[in-house]
Amino acid sequence: MARVKSIGAPADGRSTRWAQHRERRRAEFVDAAMRAVEQHGPDVLTEQIATAAGVPRPKLYRYFDGKADLHRAVAERAVELFDAELEPLWHAGLPPVELVRGVVGRSLDWIGEHANLYRYLQRDVGSTGVYDRGRSALRSQVINVVTAYRDAIGAPAYRTDALAVGLVGLVEATVDQWLADPSGFGRDELTEELVRWIWAILSDLAQRHGVRIDPEQVVIAGS
Amino acid sequence: MARVKSIGAPADGRSTRWAQHRERRRAEFVDAAMRAVEQHGPDVLTEQIATAAGVPRPKLYRYFDGKADLHRAVAERAVELFDAELEPLWHAGLPPVELVRGVVGRSLDWIGEHANLYRYLQRDVGSTGVYDRGRSALRSQVINVVTAYRDAIGAPAYRTDALAVGLVGLVEATVDQWLADPSGFGRDELTEELVRWIWAILSDLAQRHGVRIDPEQVVIAGS
Incomplete structure (x- = not known):
């Protein structure tokens, strides 16, 4: 936080931008997950969701707290x-x-x-x-x-x-x-x-x- | 098995008696579990089921393959x-x-x-x-x-x-x-x-x- 202040950008501006980015990415990934569910059925694999989203699987989990969080967001x-x-x-x-x-x-x-x-x-x-x-x-x-x-x-x-x-x-x-x-x-x-x-x-x-x-x-x- | 045969009791007689005993005990424990559910609610603890059955908890699991098996039997x-x-x-x-x-x-x-x-x-x-x-x-x-x-x-x-x-x-x-x-x-x-x-x-x-x-x-x- 100290470093953020030292370069002149208000901490809340940065975190707001990150929060907005995170929300937008989550929404994109949820849309991708929904397409994957429609295509592969209710037993869809996280790997298939990642493929539909065009990102490697670990990247998904930078935006969701694990599988349950992703599932909840889709639901x-x-x-x-x-x-x-x-x-x-x-x-x-x-x-x-x-x-x-x-x-x-x-x-x-x-x-x-x-x-x-x-x-x-x-x-x-x-x-x-x-x-x-x-x-x-x-x-x-x-x-x-x-x-x-x-x-x-x-x-x-x-x-x-x-x-x-x-x-x-x-x-x-x-x-x-x-x-x-x-x-x-x-x-x-x-x-x-x-x-x-x-x-x-x-x-x-x-x-x-x-x-x-x-x-x-x-x-x-x-x- | 060899020892069982050597003392003259047919193995299948023994296993039949054990199976009957096991079924009877399972039925008793299921009845006890149902009393425990009625008393403590759907979040009943295995400990409370054991208490209702009047046996220590590990003994229950000599008759059920874990919690899921007991749950299925009660259901x-x-x-x-x-x-x-x-x-x-x-x-x-x-x-x-x-x-x-x-x-x-x-x-x-x-x-x-x-x-x-x-x-x-x-x-x-x-x-x-x-x-x-x-x-x-x-x-x-x-x-x-x-x-x-x-x-x-x-x-x-x-x-x-x-x-x-x-x-x-x-x-x-x-x-x-x-x-x-x-x-x-x-x-x-x-x-x-x-x-x-x-x-x-x-x-x-x-x-x-x-x-x-x-x-x-x-x-x-x-x-």
Whole structure:
């Protein structure tokens, strides 16, 4: 630190530049790692990631604290990309059936296009917790949507929260099985099937409270 | 071996007795481990398992090939017990709504009474695969039941298989969340809610195929 000061460059300027450089390189390496996962599958070797990044393997570890840190960074980026894929839908003011169809369809598209990355992410369950946090974020969005209908329906909050969690589990289990064995279902057919299941539950819930949800009627949150 | 033969006892008689002894001791230690898990939680220490078994810790490892082997044995036993809890229901000839209520209710009871064991079992996801095998067994049973209605409904096999997988995911996600935060729901209320959700999907599926399933009408598999 003394030497840095003696040549006139403020220490924090240097360290800021290094931090920025480090962040940029990490992001580049994470992108490369994602390409390597897509190509080689969830059991991708660090060597293959280094090759995709165009650097020798030890260089990777100047930017990541070991394999787990690299894995976590890739998982976090994958969750970010998935969230970004769905983000516009939550605020699009879609009628309920269209919203369900949009969220299910885009999730299926993203997972179908990034099947290896999704499997890589799932390996993470119970270790870094990134997958669980990603699922929690998705649940929160679904809870927000269901909450927008709650007042109209008159169902208790804990029921609709539980339902949102259950619906995410319903879709997740079905999609995981579909990825493992996609025979039978095309993407569109599976989407329509999932939309029907979800809609059957939602409309039954409304009916029980003496309300009919209009599938084409937009409900604005908080209105 | 030569010494064994020289004293006149057949080697295979001895090894059979040893194998039987070993199996019995393993079973006793697994029972003790399960008590220790229930008492101390999913992060139970091997020391606490040894205490519950009333033996010094090294003695445990004369019967198990390390911690992973003990963990796998406990997980397998837990899945066996859970399966045994549900087993009578699959063949009881119950009307469909009663069957759904029975399976959901008994699952909730078992998981509620063995919450620490269930959490311990879930830690196993992706390691020994016992939890995944247990879930597959449950899915197969649900598929069997749904298959019994398939001919009547006229839905394609891959749809009803996917639905069975999805329903298990729906219940699993909801119950896991309920265990983490049971506020709001009582056991009976959660059971009824889950039964409604499942029933809403099943009756919608039947309706789409122009069939009304009578919730009180027993369908015998294969009939």
